[in-house]
Amino acid sequence: MQKTRFIIGLLALVMVLALTACGKAAAAENASTAAPQPTEAEQTADETAEANGAASGGNILIAYFTAAENSGVDAVSSASVVTVDDTAKGVSQAVADMIAERTGGELFSIQTSVVYPADMGELIDYVAEEQDAGVLPELTTHIEDLDEYDTVFVGFPIWWYDMPQVMYSFFEEYDFAGKTIIPFTVHNGSRLSGTPATIQELEPEATVIQDGFTVSHQNAADAAEDVAAWLDGLGY
Numbered sequence: 001m002q003k004t005r006f007i008i009g010l011l012a013l014v015m016v017l018a019l020t021a022c023g024k025a026a027a028a029e030n031a032s033t034a035a036p037q038p039t040e041a042e043q044t045a046d047e048t049a050e051a052n053g054a055a056s057g058g059n060i061l062i063a064y065f066t067a068a069e070n071s072g073v074d075a076v077s078s079a080s081v082v083t084v085d086d087t088a089k090g091v092s093q094a095v096a097d098m099i100a101e102r103t104g105g106e107l108f109s110i111q112t113s114v115v116y117p118a119d120m121g122e123l124i125d126y127v128a129e130e131q132d133a134g135v136l137p138e139l140t141t142h143i144e145d146l147d148e149y150d151t152v153f154v155g156f157p158i159w160w161y162d163m164p165q166v167m168y169s170f171f172e173e174y175d176f177a178g179k180t181i182i183p184f185t186v187h188n189g190s191r192l193s194g195t196p197a198t199i200q201e202l203e204p205e206a207t208v209i210q211d212g213f214t215v216s217h218q219n220a221a222d223a224a225e226d227v228a229a230w231l232d233g234l235g236y
């Protein structure tokens, strides 16, 4: 019942956003050159970070999961997308890019063999079933050498008030003992939804920053200044 009410609310919000942000939607349609390659994003991040005098790469990893890179279609066609600087990308990826630009950290896209539906309604149903069944989706990307990193930013969308199941696969695969995990989420109202505490339970020997960053889907494209202020507060 609660899920049904949420679906109705979510779809209503999506419709309002679609109507009020038709300019953005048109821009996304026009960005026909599809999703940016992670290497380009990394390059941009490194260049900007270096221009800002930040150490490039270093010991910071920014791992993120986003529907747009796991739905078998380009970003423009995916269920969840935002347009930043005329480039369509997954919402969590947009925030990950902002963190990378500011910190010079390396980007890592968490990907799975599951091909999530590109249609929003189908995605909502699929994810509800996946979560109810407690599925741990298989990961197809792997961090080459976790020892290189002291600090790992971890970002994802809130799906049904929780982390996507693939994030449980992620925390099952790696032991972050002795490292600092800094969560960030994108959402449509649920904010962090208790996920930093969940991550701390899954990684009891890591330091999980509870003051994670969160931004709503509709504000994500313009979140760079808020991301920068949050990072400043954390000393980055």
Ligand SMILES: Cc1cc2nc3c(=O)[nH]c(=O)nc-3n(C[C@H](O)[C@H](O)[C@H](O)COP(=O)(O)O)c2cc1C
Pocket: 065, 066, 067, 068, 080, 081, 089, 090, 091, 092, 093, 123, 124, 125, 127, 128, 156, 157, 158, 159, 160, 161, 162, 186, 187, 188, 189, 190, 191, 216, 217
């Ligand atoms: C299956 C599904 C479930 C969702 N559940 C929630 C939720 O419980 N709370 C919320 O605030 N937003 C929820 N959302 C909205 C997403 O968190 C939001 O659209 C996010 O920006 C998507 O990020 P992405 O483009 O990186 O995948 C849900 C979206 C989907 C597709």
